[in-house]
Amino acid sequence: MTRNRASTRYIVIHSSATPPNMPVDAATIDRWHRARGWLMVGYNRVIRRDGVIEQGRPDDAVGAHAGPDYNAVSVAVCMAGGVAEDGKTPEANFTPEQWASLEKLVREWKDRYPEAQVVGHRDINSTECPSFAVKEWAASVGL
Ligand SMILES: [Zn+2]
Numbered sequence: 001m002t003r004n005r006a007s008t009r010y011i012v013i014h015s016s017a018t019p020p021n022m023p024v025d026a027a028t029i030d031r032w033h034r035a036r037g038w039l040m041v042g043y044n045r046v047i048r049r050d051g052v053i054e055q056g057r058p059d060d061a062v063g064a065h066a067g068p069d070y071n072a073v074s075v076a077v078c079m080a081g082g083v084a085e086d087g088k089t090p091e092a093n094f095t096p097e098q099w100a101s102l103e104k105l106v107r108e109w110k111d112r113y114p115e116a117q118v119v120g121h122r123d124i125n126s127t128e129c130p131s132f133a134v135k136e137w138a139a140s141v142g143l
Pocket residue numbers: 013014015065121127129130
């Protein structure tokens with residue numbers, strides 16, 4: 001069973017680091033993460049290429065996405081995409097539907113977890129994920 005967080009200090013944005021033509025959804029990531037021996041998909045939500053927001057772990061559950069210290073105090077969303085066709089070069093190739101869904105979801109989460117700071121995975125761990133400057137994006141949409 002998942003366990004619930006005592007507090008939510010961060011809203012962490014990830015990408016799946018897959019090319020834009022690859023259809024990735026919560027079930028896909030669930031398979032990847034179970035193959036690593038994890039309980040289930042490590043993110044709380046997944047935003048598909050078509051902008052549909054899927055549930056991963058329950059929103060209040062501790063995830064598996066940014067190392068134990070951050071997992072315990074953050075809620076996480078993963079956007080499908082984030083690398084070029086070569087499968088590795090970071091690229092903010094998200095669809096307009098995904099950007100709109102991300103904004104909607106982060107607004108919901110800011111209402112629910114008002115003390116939480118919106119960050120990108122790369123702001124807290126050594127990674128290129130999610131391939132864009134989350135704080136600049138958040139400021140640009142008034143979050
Ligand atoms: Zn990430």
